[in-house]
Amino acid sequence: MNTGLDHWIVTLVTFIPLAGGLLLLVFPRRDRDLRLFALVVSSLDFLLSLHLPAYFEHQPYAGQPGGLVGARVFQYELNLPWIRIPNIHYHVGVDGISAWLVLLTTFLTPLCVLISWKSIAARVKEFFVLLLVLETALIGVFVSLDLFLFYFFWEATLIPMALLIGMYGHGRRVYAALKFFLYTMIASAFMLAAILWLYAKTGTFDFVQIQSAIRNGQVENLTVAAPWLFLGFFVAFAVKVPLFPVHTWLPDAHVEAPTAGSVLLAGVLLKMGTYGMLRFNLGLFPEEARRNASWVMVLALISIIYGALVAMVQPNLKRLIAYSSISHLGLVVLGIFSFTALGLDGAIFQMLAHGISTGALFMLAGILFERRHTYEISEFGGLATPMPIYASFFLFIVLSSLGLPLLNGFVGEFLVLSGAFRDRAVYGILGATGVIWSACYLLWMYQRVFLGKVVHTINDSLPDLSLRERAALWPPAVLAVLMGVVPLVWLKVIDTAVQAALLPLSQIATKGTMP
Amino acid sequence: MVPLSCYLVLSGILFACGVAGFLIKRNIITIFMSIELMLNGANLSFVAFAAQWKALSGQIFVFFVMVVAAAEAAVGLAIIIAVFRTRETLNVDRVNLLKL
Amino acid sequence: MNGSLAMVPQGVEYIRLLPEIVLSLFGMVIMIADPLLKERRPRTLGAVALLGALLALAATWVQAQYPGFAFWNMVRVDAFSVFFHFVIVGVTAVVILTSFEYMEVEGLRAGEYYGLILFGTVGTSLMSSAVELVLIFLALEISSIATYILAGFRRRAAISSEASLKYFLLGSFATAFFLYGVALMFGATGSTSIQVIGDVLSSFEVPPLAYAGIALMFVGLAFKVAAAPFHIWTPDVYEGAPAPVVGFMSTAPKAAVFAVLLRLMFEAHAPGRIGLIWVVAALSMTLGNLGALVQSNVKRLLAYSSIAHAGYLLVAFAAVPDSGIPAAMFYAASYAAMNVGAFAVVSHFSNAGESYVKLEDYSGLGSSSPLLAAILTVFLLSLIGIPITGGFIAKFYVFSAALQSNMVGLVILGVLNSAVAAYYYLRLIVVMYMREPREEVPVSAVPAGMGVAMALSLAATIYLGVLPGRVLDYAGRAVAEWTR
């Protein structure tokens, strides 16, 4: 640690894309340069962000008895006063959880640029500006340790995403964009209320301080408010995840969104929800989380099975993938609320894995769309013959997403399920059925799209992957293998944070306040 | 010797009449008159209270109110004329282009 | 009570009145210059008016150095009044800038226009520093009458004169209520000076008449700030009045009246505040947003939104003084910034005879003139309350203030309202970016004055959104002075 830029690295990583976007604004309207510049900026940001895990101290202050372990876990912290009243700080920093999510974001964005190289022909400048702004906002969500800052970025992600969907989407894009925006906006209103309440009681927005204040019981009539606060946060996050009853915005948003939009939406945006649950619902209200775990897990299970079943019968490729990610993220929530080290580790790992594989899936779908301008599965069939490389890439990603061992999907899935099982056997069992479902819908989809004879003659002449597309697809593929074979690289860092997050829970458990 | 409240009640009645006039009269000018009525009601209570508190500021207030009333009258009647020019009517119920 | 008994006011007392003096001087200059000048008058007069406004700003800065009472405690200059002076005069300057183009296009009588704006500003700014109900009443009347006239300035257009008629009649109706309230208050306390009233009302035994007095005064003021259920004039008037005028009257007088309300509620310790504010705020937010949902005319839509925003602002009134007042002040400032900007765009886009004010007319603005669309988008986002804009911080601050005094229900309501409100602002954004442009709608280039105006309000909005610290601090100081 303590390389020179340790305090500023997070800030840099966060705002470089924004700076790039602003520069783009003044760029001449020559599309090639714009694309190139965007690519350069985002890749640069990715390289820079590699610093985070590279110099990350595992077990930074291990052996600290009790207290606010959550606080000391954060690294690369930077804490500057921003607004005096209300007492708002620019407080950023990462722990084992957020570091990887940041990396995921910076990793996916260049791919998004690559994948939308051709598909975005009109209003190119706006597109890439929006993309970069979105990246900044996303990273900001993960790094901010000040609740105000967090909410700030949280809301800031809405606009570019909605615009991306609305401006560059297809079909009922406006409907989708509005639905997405309002769904999230209304939900996060509750979170805002909760945050404000916390500020009113603690006089600070600083996550760490609030956390310690709560743990040391310095917040008056918290016991009354805690359930509502928990709910306030939870609703906002549940919509983002999305959990079962409030998931309907996702399929529409995905189907209409441009490829890059879908990639970031599925790859990162949804993770905001699970990340939030982890950081706030668990971090701030462990007891409440414990108390509500049972029904939350039930919701998660419903999403797992429901999402999978609905995915199975989707006639539309993207819709199918969208529902599949509902199912996968249900798994993540299941892991989070299992309150076992296994479950949490798995959940976080699953977030990353899902980001990679589903991101790649959406890229693949987008590639197909570029060629045929439809997502209807019935329009395809036998594609393996005209485009074998594409088919093998697709198969590979499908396998990784249905959790084949030695690929990224498996580790997270396994850990989550065993964690859930350890917490309550029936949850583990029901969740494990997801293993079967995912195989069913993914393989069936694969068969309908790629296997058999070519039915529509137009598909006979589809060109196989271009070099650029391959360049966009190789990284996730390689990463999928790496994450499957050497998950330790990730788990080591994650485990640190998870242990810290679990500490208060274990204390509760020992205190015996849990039901 | 008249109890002060009598004056106040009277002012209240005048004010109420003014409001009622605003509500039920159709002719714009008459409505404007009822506003003047309201002002007068207010004035009366000013003077009455001035007498109660032995404070002349109340009476001075009335003076300023009259100035304001005059100014309002000038502007208001001008507006009414302008409206009449465009609309050829003085019936408020007919002046409803802007709605919903 | 410095210098209250002196036979003649000293110079410093004039300084404490400097901005008003400057403004009225320039107003007169314009009135005199109007007949003398021959051609290119509108611009020249506009320039003069602008100069006046800027000088007034400077004067405000000077004035800020000499806080205190003036003219036998008629006027009190403190951080509070200075804050509002800056807001009001600044808005005036921007509005004058926006009016350049409008005057040309609509061919209105520039002389009276600018004169009225300046004189109106005198009253408006005086409201924020007056601490004597007589003066407040007069100032209120000045600004109101000025706006009545301005509202009807497009006399050719029937809707314009109708707007001014409605505004005028209802306005004087409300004024009468206010006046009667003042009378009752005078009867209850025996004085018309805020301080004295405050002393009486803060004593443990409040005279019953005072309640009626507060009620009636509140009715009058609530009308001016367009708070439900006294908001009902707003949509009609805003739709009918000339766009720049709406920009002016929806911000400056509103801010001033809020200042008066603040003085009344907090400096005069009006009793029975909480419940009243609670209901009125809730009503305003809800009715405003509900009404806006289905509007197709942008000016009207913004009118409804301004009702809703009055509601949000009133939420701060329900909070404890030392967090509520700064919140309200900040909200007034940021709302002024974004709303003036929005109306600047609207008035530029609306073109000759305000022909293009429908929602559909904005379709495809995002591609036909990206910059204009982007600017308007920023203002709309600020109105929604999206981060990095003043609107966001303002809402945030107001709600947190309310929460600090345990107004949980009200806050929840407000937060939900603002979430729902997002819908109709978004409709406009959607139309701009996600529809195809209509060729029949001309998009003229933005002239210099208008450009500057937009840039200024944009800058203000963003500044308040990113670095609100200084402004908030200043607002905080105002409260400190009061409580001292």
Next chain:
Amino acid sequence: MLHLLLFLVFGLGCVAGAVNLLAQRHPIDSALSLVVVMGSLAGEYLLLGAEFVAAIQVIVYAGAIMVLFVLVIMLLNAGEEERTRGSRVALLLGVPGVLIGSALVVWLIVARSPTQAVAAGALPGAPETIAWLLFHEYLLPFEVTSILVLIAIMGAVVLASHPAMVRSTKREG
């Protein structure tokens, strides 16, 4: 006793005038009844000892303002107002509102306000005292009224002047 009598006479005059204003269909009649109201109000003022106020009440109000009204009525030769059913709200909600509101206020005044009797001419508001006040404590408001009047004049000019005869600008709004 006489005091009370006078009060009642003027008071009745006021109320009668007010009610008549509402009752009359023709604006002129309303205007005249308004004059009655103002006249008798002046009487009440005298009873309260506010001579100055009474004077300007007669001069400004009953004189200037009402004349203006009548002038406009003539100018626009407004006739009988027709009975249009423009607004049910005004009658169904407004009027009850007025009644409740005024009833409350009156009740408040009668029941909960210092109601000591005042002698005739209780507080002599002699012009010179008023004037002294106007030029000291109330200097600023007094000056400010000038702006108010200025605005009124401008407004009248702008709004009332006939579009045709104003050729000051290219196109007339």
Next chain:
Amino acid sequence: MTPNFHLWLIPLLPLVGAAINGLFGRRFGRKLAASVGLTFSGAACAQGLWVALEFSSLGTGLYRESLAVWIHAGDLHVDFAFYLDQLSLIMLLIVSGVGFLIHIYSVGYMGKEAGLYRFFSYLNLFLFFMLTLVLASNYLLMFVGWEGVGLASYLLIGFWFTKDQAASAGKKAFIANRIGDFGFLIGLFLLIKHFGSLDFESLFASIQLRSPETQGAGLLTSIALLLMVGACGKSAQIPLYVWLPDAMEGPTPVSALIHAATMVTAGIYMIARSHLIFDRAPVAGMTVAILGTLTAFFAATIAIVQTDIKKVLAYSTISQLGYMFLACGVAAYTAGIFHLMTHAFFKGLLFLAAGAVMHATGGEQDMRAMGGLRTKIPWTFWTMTMATFAIAGIPPLAGFFSKDEILWQAYASARGSWLYWLLGVITASMTSFYMFRLWFLTFFGEYRGGRAQAHLPAQPAGPGGQAGSHNLPRVSSEHGGIHESPKVMLVPMVILAVLSVVGGWVSYHHTFENFLSPVFRGAGAASAVETRPSSSAGESPLEESGERETLFTTLSVAAAAFGFFLAWLLYHRRPELPKSIAHEILGLYHTVLHKYYVDELYAILFVNPLLKGSAKLLWRGIDQNVIDAGLDASAHATRRLSDTMRHMQSGNLRSYAGWMSLGAAAVIAYMVWTGIP
């Protein structure tokens, strides 16, 4: 000192081969691709043999090498570690050996394929996973191989992906396996939850401390049952066997390697590997035995009436796997593994031979269109004969020993019962019947393949597998008549033939048993706890069981002979008979011919309801008609509300005043109410 075997290399070599072929194969020529495949599988095989030779030098008979930590989360710790004992050694030899042979065979068989590189990379991939499965030293790594072989079989079955049946068959196989794996997973979760580890050594160490759960329901029982579910999936036992027959859509070498010799036996291996658990869970053991017996019997009945040569073999495989299950169920693991080995030899051979036959007849699979091939393809005939006699259990061939062993144990072992035995014997006779039926139909009588020749030219000459129902596209289009297979195919067949002749002799004087005894030592100990009444009858069990064994042996041989006789009678002596019999019992015949309509049953019970339900109820129903509709409705309601509300804005001034005065009244009322105490 223990030698370093570098076990990790064994699976890795094929993986490298797979990678090379997979990534660059499309640029290779056929020869290069094939040689790459052969080299790496061969290398793996060679190292396997070397390890086997060196194995004796291990004193302990145990060898473990840990490569690296794979997963470390919370308290769960899983290594990339390999484990070698007698059991895994045998499996290693079978897998790498047979695998290599079949690689060779494929060179000849698939030689003309366009996607040869794909084929070989898949095959190598399979070897990698299978070897991982066999050598893994913990359940999770085993699971890796477990899932992996599933994948490989998916890929290989669907090798001719343009054929819809092939694609569906692959999918079916994978999903059926997944269902099994589901059970396996839950089993693992239980292990983690209660033992905190998945490593064989530590796990079994802690399990050994537990006493058997005589009264059924218990932790170990449930674990064992769950593992069994996994095994059922892999080893195609009731109720999950349905995928195996369809899997015959794949190229014949694949069927030989994966669906006969190696992959399908993974289940048996897994049970044997976790015998400590099963020993302590008699109920689970009994379930395994019953399932095995039923499957064996049931599959055999189906095999009798099949006419597709590969289908017959497929069902026979299921049936044989049933035997092995039975063996494991009665804790006779040695016998199970023994049969596993011999079966690998002869069943692999049978498939290869069948492949050769099809090769000869231009891709014909229907036995009714064969016949009289004896003279035309002697090599194939003779090797096939060996295999047939072996599987039929005719002494002294391999099959005889192993099957006999199982039957004996089914009766004699502590958990055995005469019922198992009876069904087993009946199955044995059926086995020999349908095998000889196949034999006779294929090689005797006169050639009935005119029809086949007739529609040969009708085959489209697209890339691999365009050939409709035919597995073998090009072959016949090049050389018309029936012909012997090339050497490269015959050599492996011959080797396997030899093995299936002599393979049984390893059990002479219990050598095989003794060799495996260190692994299954626990088994005896555990089952010794319970004693069966029969054996507790006075006289010493040893010679008593001795003469009993001979009796049983004769019986089973007789059964085999009976089967042979029947087949000879029906399909050689009086070939018209079968039809008439079929007509006699038409209903039954059809039921059996359609495999008891199990697939259809599953479709009605599970597949369709699931699809329809999720489409109609969940998606259209809940998603669109409840949630979204609800949202839209609320939005609509809001709009209507606002639409009504704006009628407050009637545009009439007096109404406005009305509203205002009402509001004023309200405000006054409120204030007065608050003000007056």
